[in-house]
Amino acid sequence: MSSETTLTRLSATELAARIRNEDVTATEAVEAHLERIEDRDDEVNAFVTVCAEEAREAAAEADRALKNGTDVGPLHGVPVALKDLGDLKAGVRHTFGSALFADHVAERTAVTVERLEAAGAIVIGKTNTPAFGHKGTTDNEVAGPTASPIDTDLNAGGSSGGSAAALAAGMASLATGSDAGGSLRIPAAACGVYGFKPTFGLVPDDGRPNAFGRSTHTVTKGPMARTVEDAALLLSVMAGPDAADPRSVPIDLEPLEAVDRPASDLEIAYSLDLGAFSVDDEVRAVVDDAVDAFEAAGATVDEVTVDHGYEMAELREAVMPTFTTAMVETATVLKESQGVDLREHPDDVSDSLLAMLEAGEAYDSTDLAKTAIVRTDVFDAVQDVLESYDVLVAPTLSSVGVGLHEDPGVEAWDRALTWPFNWTGHPVASAPAGLTDRGHPVGLQLVGSRFDDETVLAASAAFERQRPWHRLYTEG
Template identity: 85%
Template sequence: MSSRTTLTQLSATELADRIHNGDVTATEAVEAFLERIEDRDDEINAFVTVCTDEAREAAAEADRALENGEDVGLLHGVPVALKDLGYLKEGVRHTFGSALFSDYVAERTAVTVERLEEAGAIVIGKTNTPEFGHKGTTDNEVVGPTASPIDTDLNAGGSSGGSAAALAANMTPLATGSDAGGSLRIPAAACGVYGFKPTFGLVPDDDRPSAFGRSTHHVTKGPMARTVEDAALLLSVMMGPDAADPRSVPVDLEPLEAVDRPVSDLEVAYSPDLEVFSIDDEVRTVVDDAVAAFEAAGATVDEVSVDHGYEMAELQEAVTPTFTTAMLGTATILEESQGIDLRAHSDAVSDSLLAMIEAGTQYDPSDLARTEIVRTAVFDAVQDVLEEYDVLVAPTLSYVDVGLHEDPGIDAWNWTLTWPFNWTGHPVASAPAGLTDRGHPVGLQLVGRRFEDETVLAASAALERERPWDWLYDEA
């Protein structure tokens, strides 16, 4: 194994320590990951843009800062990959996953990216996403589909699929994502990495021209990593209120301290299907086995019911308006701000996005108001469980064999157990639970009380200690 291969397999935390201590230079780290991208990304297709020159310049500057004895941040010299949706960096191409914006260059830097760079992180590239993050698989008209490094016949999941795949293939030690219906957690499960959706409002979003369009179906930015500790490190840099986000909240959390917290007094509730999802037997087997790890760590585990009182058809009838009208809102804002009507460019816009926008036009404010009754019932049911238990765990996906070019479609709500928690705003992680007999990765969701993100991280770290998943990346 070459030294550069070794560098790309380090956790972000260890890489940061080695750079701080002078054992490794930022330039050596960046070159190792650029080389890894060169070797692997033709097969995986995780990156839309690789910031080769910019990353090298930033690495040289980071090395000079250490040589001069300057104070440096937690992520000094550590490469990070940015989802090509929402994470703007001034002067770098930002496509939103859309062929209509394939040549667009960001004119400003998003607040989350500013915080990462202030902490010393080096942007190594922008990662693939479906157009405007509209679906749970990653494929678009810009660069095509992204594969899961664990099985390249499978799609990496979406919409943060490029970030998840880049992590799993050791092409970056850290990556960012966002989540409107599972977009952090679906690809984390599909690629065997860790994705964390924070409590709504914890990580600020200074999106413009609309700052108010994220609450009907909660959209949240968050960290992705190969280890829980790395995700906690990234979250600690990203989180905190910002004046440009009217929905950001001031919460005093210490994500890194939570990673080492004992869980012997933790009460864990296990719902195999959230009462309505049809879970494949092979997924249920892997998840059942993974849940036993909490008992091995000293926690108490009970199988529970999440008593929201609805059938899947009724939930689907409610979620379709909330999600499709959110995508219609994106299209409307784009037309108002950029003068581009997506529906007038059917040659450059995917059929799945056009179908979702068209579906959104079928609903009016009264339809959305009716969904609030269902959403509240789901929220109350989750709250009832979390009044008695510290964490609720459930599968991330009901089945795990979505092909590279496959699109489950606009009505595939039974596939992902993620979207109910975009209604509720709770913090949720997806952690690797193991592989099926066919070698397909399975994810386990961990849900915590609102603003108790530390508990989710502590439970996730306990799972990782009992059932380490770093072996997933040995060959990736």
């Protein structure tokens, strides 16, 4: 096995330890990942921009710091990929997944990226996303579609598809994502990696010029990784209040301590359909089997009903106003701040985004007010379950295998069991549950009480110990 293959298969936690111990240099780690990008990314298309020279310079500086005996951070020398949407890095191309911003260069660095770099992480590139994160597959007019490394005929999912694919293909040790309707969890499920959507407000977002969005249909940044421990490490760096985010919350969190907690005291609630979704038999088989792992770990598992009282059609009717009007808000802010009206550039804006904007403009404040009633009922139903249980588990997606160029359209709302938790703000992860008979990965969602992100990580780690998924991207 080559040194490139060896280093790119290490967990971020182990790679960081080896760099600190000077068993491996940061330069060797960066070069191994750049070589991996060279080998795999033509096929996968995870990256929009590769920061090769900047990463090499940062790695050389990281190696000098160790030689000089400088105290270093927990991610010192570890290559990280940034989603090309909200994770700005000054001086680096930042496209928002839009051809209209193909040559845009960020003028400042986002607070989460500042924290990553302060912890020693080295930005290796920016990862692909659909324009402004508007859908659950990754394809755009800038870079084209991103494939799942597990099956390159399939889309990596979205909107953090490039980040998930980069991890699964060994092109980055860690990656950032964001989630407005499943954008961390959908690609995690499609690529067989771990994605964590924190409690809304836990990870700050200092986005400008609009600092007050993200709440009608909650949007949050979060970690993506190949192991739960790596995600906990990344979350420990990203989380914490910031004065520039009026919605950030001052909650103390110890993610890494949670990873080692035993599962014996956990009480797990299992809902296959969250009270409304229709789940394919092949997904059901994998998830039913995966849930057995919690009992094997010593946890108690009960099947429950999430009793919100709505049919799928009613939920879909309610989610359309909250999501599409959020995209209209994005378009309005772009027009006001950048002078760019997406509707005036149909050749450079995808039909799916234009259709979403048209739908969102048809709703008014009355429509949004009505959705708040449904949203509250769903919140209360989830809360009712979590009053008696530590974690609620459910599939991430009701079906598997979206084609590389396929866009499910409105059917995406029926397919993703993710977006209800963007209404409720609960912390929720997607962990690899296993493979179908066709070899497609299935994701398992783990939902916890608000601000109890540690318990979600603890349950995830217990599941990973019983059903390790590392082989998904280390075999072959």
